[in-house]
Amino acid sequence: MNRALRRIAPVALATAAAALLLAGCAGGGDPEATDTPAAADCMDLSAGELSDGVKVEGDFGGVPTVTFDTPLEAEELERTIVTEGDGEVTAAGDSVNAVVSAFAGSSGAQLFSQPATITAGGEGVYEAFLAGIDCVPTGTRTVTVAPASALYDGEGNENVGLAKGESVVIVVDVKEPLKAKEWTEDVPEVTFGAEGEAPTVTLPDTAPPTDFQIKVLEEGDGDVVATGDTVTLNYQGTSWDTGEVFDQSYGGDPAQFSTDQVIQGFGAALVGQKVGTKLIVSIPPEYAYGTDAAAAELGGQTLVFLVEILDTAPAA
Template identity: 90%
Template structure:
């Protein structure tokens, strides 16, 4: 298992669609193909006493706090728009850049808060998570109250500390699409070894970049990676904070996964690139494993990935 790219929750919503948001991984058919409606139809959602009663505080795009009467026991899905943005409205098929924070309805405790990429209208994702990004302008914060039977077949999820039969409160911040700027200063030195050998990435002795930046080392001439594509590649991940390589595919088989099933900064770096491209990208915590160092093994760390794109194919 590729540690950086296929962690189980709650260490990463790098695999948000597969590990936490995807219904097929919690009692549904794990072989079922995702389905996204062609028409941008909106879900039938309305607010209610429970969702309106949740008080949400905190900066947009960061882990918020939510205050509500406990135990909260929901019987139906309710969604309240806390703050309405003024950007483009999400539609079915969009890869939505979001921060998802989940609270236990029984205790009010935060279960996790992580960046995530959610494909709007993807019927393989639990409705409770789709509701947060459904037909809302970018810049919107929503709060969704979901009954226990709407998630994980009511059995809970021990990975995030959700007990069977618990309702949840989900706060979602819908952010602007993630785009890397060109990386021109303090770019690590990269040396590729012989075939089958791992490359060497030497980080400069500087503070980690605050911004999401990317440098194309060698541009390929193959097919262009589209959002949601299944990409085959080699990669090496280094923590700027520790200087250590924490995961890589070199020395084994190439990795293969969908662009929307990895950490936001990694998936976004692939979209729009051509097969054959070699690139290096620096990913701040807010686009990796989150800013909370206690919430994930790589939480709060700036990550650097060296990537070689070998192939790409449309999602099934």
């Protein structure tokens, strides 16, 4: 296995929003220090002059354009509902499908814009990010203005260009739960080699699929993967846009990933599947590394993963 490829594996903890939202994963803070709401409670949030003053443009679920007076310096959390959806209201414990975009309060510069799956009311998630999904209907777009103390323990995050003590503007689009369609047309050809050899995935000469699609190649008969499980698997990732294999576990030890700390499409492809299953999944950019090609190495690309599920275990 080419270990150098692991830097853009499905977890991609250095850049994926799943890691940026978690206390202790991006800024060296202590997850226990993050104050989260009780299981049945909504956060105490209200709009304010700063959050109301943020102008958001762009398609829902895409990379928004945000303008506000700079420098913006917040003293407390403020949340404004820009567009209210009409779907189910999020509740503590829900796995919420969202697009999270963050902007530096000092300059208005975009820090990141990534799809993410966030557990509402989840322990260890910074309250600045929880605020955007808290007790709102699916289809809602929110703007949260957060003081430095509400994320990364006020220390900033050099990985995304956030300075110590800097306030942040966060736009969250709360989307419908991610469900895959059955992949029936233009499915890549898969050839499995001898034991220990990497399989070959041959992509058809067509445009990348626009839908999130799964084809079960062989159904297993083991335990069913649940949200939050740690799954042991072999996988191979190919970019439909370049035709190149960008990462795989074949040729080395099987990989272990938690379903809620990987890119959205990868995690969603695992949940509900049985141990022993072999599948291939097509993940469009909005469920992978986002639609912005400049935001991540695989940004704007449709990804294809071949996956063999070997085992699953509940989260500790």
